[in-house]
Structures are given as structure tokens and as C-alpha cells.
Amino acid sequence: MFSALADPTRRRIVERLARGSLTVGEIASGFSIAQPGISKHVRILEGSGLISRQIDGRVHRCAIAPDAMQLVCDWIERQRRFWNAVLDRLGDAVEDSTERTGGK
Amino acid sequence: MFSALADPTRRRIVERLARGSLTVGEIASGFSIAQPGISKHVRILEGSGLISRQIDGRVHRCAIAPDAMQLVCDWIERQRRFWNAVLDRLGDAVEDSTERTGGK
DNA sequence: CAGTTATATAACTATATGGTTACTGACGAG
DNA sequence: CTCGTCAGTAACCATATAGTTATATAACTG
Numbered sequence: 001m002f003s004a005l006a007d008p009t010r011r012r013i014v015e016r017l018a019r020g021s022l023t024v025g026e027i028a029s030g031f032s033i034a035q036p037g038i039s040k041h042v043r044i045l046e047g048s049g050l051i052s053r054q055i056d057g058r059v060h061r062c063a064i065a066p067d068a069m070q071l072v073c074d075w076i077e078r079q080r081r082f083w084n085a086v087l088d089r090l091g092d093a094v095e096d097s098t099e100r101t102g103g104k
Numbered sequence: 105m106f107s108a109l110a111d112p113t114r115r116r117i118v119e120r121l122a123r124g125s126l127t128v129g130e131i132a133s134g135f136s137i138a139q140p141g142i143s144k145h146v147r148i149l150e151g152s153g154l155i156s157r158q159i160d161g162r163v164h165r166c167a168i169a170p171d172a173m174q175l176v177c178d179w180i181e182r183q184r185r186f187w188n189a190v191l192d193r194l195g196d197a198v199e200d201s202t203e204r205t206g207g208k
Numbered sequence: 209c210a211g212t213t214a215t216a217t218a219a220c221t222a223t224a225t226g227g228t229t230a231c232t233g234a235c236g237a238g
Numbered sequence: 239c240t241c242g243t244c245a246g247t248a249a250c251c252a253t254a255t256a257g258t259t260a261t262a263t264a265a266c267t268g
Contacts, residue, residue, distance in 0.1 A: 006110050007256080018190040024215060037257055039216060058214045058265045066194045073187050080180045086122040087177055090170045111226080128245060141227055143246060162235045162244045 001068065002075070004048035009033070010041050014064065017051060021063035105172065106179070108152035113137070114145050118168065121155060125167035 005011055013027055028038040042062060045051045049068045054061045109115055117131055132142040146166060149155045153172045158165045 009256085014190075018193065025213090033256085034258065035215075036217080036259085040256080043216090055215095060215065064190065064194060066191070069187065069191045069194060073184070073191055076180060076184045076187055080177070080184055083173065083177050083180060086118075086168065087170070087173045089122060090168060090173060113226085129243090132245095137226085138228065139245075140229085140247080144226080147246085159245095164245065 001048045001050060001071065004044055004050055005072070007041070010045055013038075013041055013045065014050060017062060017064045021061050023059045023061050025059070027062065105152045105154060105175065108148055108154055109176070111145070111148075114149055117142075117145055117149065118154060121166060121168045125165050127163045127165050129163070131166065 005014070009031065012031075016022060016027065016030060024038060024042055025035070027042065028035045031038065042051070042053070042060075046053055046062075049065055050072075051062050051068075052065045054063070109118070113135065116135075120126060120131065120134060128142060128146055129139070131146065132139045135142060146155070146157070146164075150157055150166075153169055154176075155166050155172075156169045158167070
């Protein structure tokens with residue numbers, strides 16, 4: 001799922017889908033890359049569980065999958081906690097060193 | 105900076121550096137890949153501004169760069185807001201549809 | 209039915225990436 | 239000075255990835 005979102009084109013697709021569901025053709029019309037390329041990206045996003053597809057006759061309507069979105073949010077929250085902890089630790093280290101050296 | 109953190113090996117390097125500064129050799133000893141590979145990763149991390157290097161004789165001591173860490177935290181926070189907004193919108197859509205259909 | 213449209217699939221290309229080995233240079237110890 | 243060590247550079251390799259074009263399949267439309 002992380003690697004699915006690593007590609008900027010796929011992130012843009014998801015961002016567009018966040019505004020509402022779209023068919024594959026509608027997605028493709030927003031990019032300068034050819035339709036088969038979009039099909040690939042959509043397939044990857046679908047395979048990662050990030051989006052779902054409802055086939056309605058010829059058109060495939062794509063939408064963001066709420067469950068996956070929840071996982072994304074959870075994952076980001078974990079990352080946020082981790083990096084903030086790193087940042088805090090760096091802040092402490094700076095304080096320590098400024099104390100030891102008599103400071104700035 | 106995002107692409108620098110996209111590689112799992114580089115993330116692990118940063119995680120180890122979060123525990124304290126390390127020389128290139130010390131970093132390399134924690135991985136199964138050869139030293140020149142680590143050198144490359146370190147160079148990429150340094151080029152992205154995520155870590156800094158203090159050359160002390162033969163040894164190169166690496167540490168996380170606080171400024172970049174702040175940027176990472178800011179970026180993650182923006183992402184968190186964005187994806188939570190997407191999630192909220194999806195939640196509303198579900199509510200709407202269940203209202204319309206009389207569904208559970 | 210024939211023709212058009214929406215999408216997928218196949219085969220290929222180009223490029224980026226992560227890894228390797230071999231070698232080089234700088235520093236420090238004896 | 240010589241030798242060993244830490245690290246960087248160069249050249250190369252394998253693989254993955256994003257894109258392409260051409261073709262196939264399936265559903266509408268007249």
C-alpha cells in the first residue's frame with residue numbers, strides 16, 4: 001500500500017478520487033499519459049486495496065476504499081508519532097549540549 | 105526528501121541515527137549490504153538534507169539534521185490533515201447513502 | 209449486423225535504482 | 239616509512255518501473 005502511494009501519478013489519481021468517484025476514462029482525461037498507463041495505475045491501486053471498482057456495463061467506476069483510507073490514516077499517525085519522537089530527542093540533545101558548553 | 109525516505113534501508117538508517125550519531129562503518133555494520141552501498145545511501149540522505157556529516161580524521165560521523173526533521177514532521181502533519189479530510193468526506197458519503205437507502 | 213466506445217492485455221523500451229566488486233585516497237599506529 | 243583501516247569513487251549488473259504502441263474484448267448504438 002505504501003509503494004502504491006509512492007508514485008506521484010497514483011497519488012494524484014487518489015487525490016482526484018477523493019473529490020468523487022470517476023471512471024477510468026475520466027481519470028485518464030486528467031493526465032497526459034495514455035490510457036493503458038492509467039489502466040495499470042488503477043490496477044495497482046485496486047490491487048493494494050486503496051480503491052475499489054464497480055463495473056457498470058462498459059465503464060469501470062473507481063472510488064476510494066474507506067477501509068484502506070483508515071489504514072492510511074493510522075499509518076500516517078504512527079509515522080507522525082515516530083518522527084515527532086525523533087524530533088523531541090534531537091531537541092533534548094541540543095539542550096544538553098548547550099548546557100554542557102555553556103550554551104548559545 | 106520524500107524520495108530519500110522512500111527506500112526502506114534509508115529509513116532504517118535514519119531510525120538508527122535517531123538513537124544517536126554513528127560513523128559510516130557503524131551504520132554499515134548493522135546491515136547485510138556492503139559498505140559502498142551504505143556510502144551511497146548516506147550520500148543520498150546527506151544530499152536530501154536529512155542528515156549531516158562531521159569528518160573527524162578518518163571517520164565520518166553522521167547525525168540527523170534537526171531542520172530537515174522539522175520539515176518531515178510538518179510534511180507528515182499536512183498529509184495527516186489531507187487524508188483525514190478524505191476519510192471524513194468518505195464517512196459523510198456513506199452516511200448520505202445509508203440515509204437515502206434507509207440502510208443500516 | 210456493422211461500427212464505435214471503454215477498458216484490458218501484451219510486448220516492448222527506456223530509465224532509475226540498489227546492489228556488487230575492485231580500486232583509490234587519507235589518516236593513524238607501530 | 240609501512241601497513242592497516244575508514245571511507246569514497248568508478249564501473250558494472252540485475253531488476254523494477256513507468257511509459258509506449260498495437261491489439262483484443264466486451265458492451266452499447268444505429
